Amino acid sequence: MGRIVEVEAYIGQEDPASHARIGRTARNAVMFGPPGAAYVYLVYGMHHCLNVVTEPEGRAAAVLIRAVEPLAGIDAMRAARVGAADARRGRGAQTAELSSRRIEALPAARLASGPGLVCAAFSVARTDDGLDLCDPDSDLRLEIAAGDEPLLVTTGPRIGIDYAPEPWLSKPWRFFVPGNDSVSTAAGRNRHGAAS
């Protein structure tokens, strides 16, 4: 269990950074479905990314969960990270042990500090594509953080979409908690946009 501290928005087929830009396909079909569903896909042949479908059926939009601050079940997340690392083949047993050692030494805040790492820590895979994240009985679900004091959120440009033309490339559609240790480092967690 954790708190989401970094997300990115991909809005509509007109957004050239979105998987929906090419229209409905077998991979992105869930994005065109009802809101609240999980859209899970594989990137770079080895990492999964978890999104939440946000707009009514027919309009493709989703929010990518980029980072989660672990709050409970930290041992399970760590074990899942080790398991995900071990699952990769083509590496010698020695390097596998080294990577396992490195994960064991990781601070809890860094267990899900990136979109691929979120899925590794929470054991999210392609088989979770289409799940209803609003189902209170589901193992994988969203909950309202009741009782928490509101967190400061700031914005910045989205990460890893250099192929997208302006103005989309610079749209401040990445939202994160500035200074939070669990925000992804690739995104440069000390940077912040206009709003504060």
Added chain:
DNA sequence: AGTTGGATGGTCT
């Protein structure tokens, strides 16, 4: 502290 390149496979033309 910042940059670079390799791993790796599903998906679409």
Added chain:
DNA sequence: GACCATCCAACTG
């Protein structure tokens, strides 16, 4: 056959 909504190790300075 090209293209990735990434991560990490191994470099440079």
